[in-house]
Amino acid sequence: MTSEVADSAEGIAISPAADPGFLQRYGGTIEYIVIPGAALVGALGVFGIFVALFGKNPFDLYFYMYQGAFGTWFSWQNTLTRAAPLILTALCTALPAQLGMVIIGGEGALLIGALASTAMALAMQWAAPFGVQLAMAAAGIIAGGLWIMLSGALRQYRGVNETISSLLLVYIALAILNHLVEGMMRDPTSLNKPSTHEIGAANMMGSIPGTDVHWGLVFGILAAIASYILIYHTVFGFAARVAGGNIRAAKIVGLGVGKLVMTICFLAGASAGLAGMVEVAAVQGRTNANLAAGYGFTGILVAFLARQNPLAVIPVAILLGGIGASGGLLQRRLGLPDASVHVLQGIIFIFVLASDALYGRIGFLKGKS
């Protein structure tokens, strides 16, 4: 506790230099690429040893992973389709991270967003497809945004830890989804897999012309760029980063921390909610338990691997989407279980977190810390 007081005193004295965004922009950029890159290579190495223990050739593994992820135009499209929701759910963790908050509830906001957008589409069957899609996106954004804003509000006004509350809300969202899908919103003809009614083929979002990749990818990239501009090139983003660096200093200089927390959390949840809308309107066509495919949890990994930088989220999501896309080929060619993708994701996550200890310690990358 005493150290915190000392911290804040220091923070006021040398506020611009102590701001982590300042360092992020002007120093250590190489470090932010080299260390996560090394963690990724290390994780791939360990995964190679792991499959070698099961008698598979690790070089075959890397070859098929590349083939399945980026080898052909077909696999590129598969990769990009998977990257779209990952960009959006990663923003759900990366945006609050600017405020020093650890939100891990992207999966919950995705599910609530999907549910709300499906309900909206089913209520608007009379309208033109474009209007339906617009209303669906609005419903997903608002529902997801409010869902994560709840965690933010609990943090701000009740002191409830946002990490735990957002995780609890994932399971509450899943329960609400299952409850509605098996009850009120159930399509009676969906026997084996309880689902809602279909939103209708006309209301489905199309693909980007010339590809099989749906428009969700464009939404994701636009959202990531907008987040980047918001965080690094607006006064609002600057205030958020100041508050994230030192919340007491931010309060002393008169920043409205409550407003920052609520807005950032709404945007974070809105982004994950949009991912839910995209999954319904571009992939599933209805809401059912399939939506809880773990995009929200993989999104957390993307955000950490991207060092919570909204722009870096895009390539990292494509990389992780590629790993997901290669799962099928690994299963067919090497006979690896479908869970191997999750094992690799877990190993990458562990390496990335452990590599946090390396920052500022590699002499030749950074003179002083």
Add this chain to the structure above:
Amino acid sequence: MADGGIGLWTVPLAVLGGAIRVSTPFLFVSLGECITERSGRINLGLEGTLVMGAMSAYGISYLSGSPWLGVLAAGVTGALFGALHAGICSLPRVNDIAVGIALMLFGTGLAFYLGKPLIEPTAARLPAIDFGWWSDVAQVRAALRINVLFLFGIALAPILYWAFRTTKWGLLIRTAGESADAARAMGYSVLAIRLRATMVGGFLAGIGGSFLSLFYPGSWNEGLSSGQGVTAVALVIFARWDPMLCMWASLAFGGAAALGPALQSVGVTSGYHLFNAAPYILTLAIMIITCSPKRTLTGAPAELSITR
């Protein structure tokens, strides 16, 4: 009550039986997490440990024919996962909550990977003790078929309560959890204390997993755990880090989870999923009620990252 049918008594009986069966994994995971969190660290990865425990227990029981060896293997696997968590967390600037999430993904992934060949075969199950021999009613007997692990878990709660208060290890764990500086000043290594506390926590969580695969539901498949590990971590917060309250909360949450299927059997079909979410809703409610911006959760170890 007319003889033959037991009518509405089905529901409380099923809830009782469910409370006993469903609560056992909650009991072990929450008591384990209680030890870990009392030492000042939170391990959110116990969901992964639980599933790994279930898988290794089933595998070893199948290969050796002895379910008790399976339970032991589950505990050892859990302790290894605990050591991994503690090892990464002892590096500087590493967020223990994020490590927990990573281990949750890694543990479930690894369990499904290694457990793929175990879905088909049948392993030896843990035996049950028939406490309902005195009754003629089938439902009573079913409710009172109790596994020994449940009794161990129930016995463990008061033992932990006592150990936290009076034993040297209990006091050391609490010191590390309340003030790392104080533990250091006494000449103890906080990291070593937390390593052991996390390993014991993992050991217990692994045993909780073995109950899932070797007794109830008593099989291995990828849908075995529906988030019981996360529930149990939430439950520790709900129980304010008190082992005895952990025990009562485990029983209550087990009963709540059994209420849905019990009501279904008498024709009330809605609300099943909402009952399953009761632990999450109640934990959130208790956090909202007891927290305020000025003071953190009462009873929380001061070093815990979720209270700072």
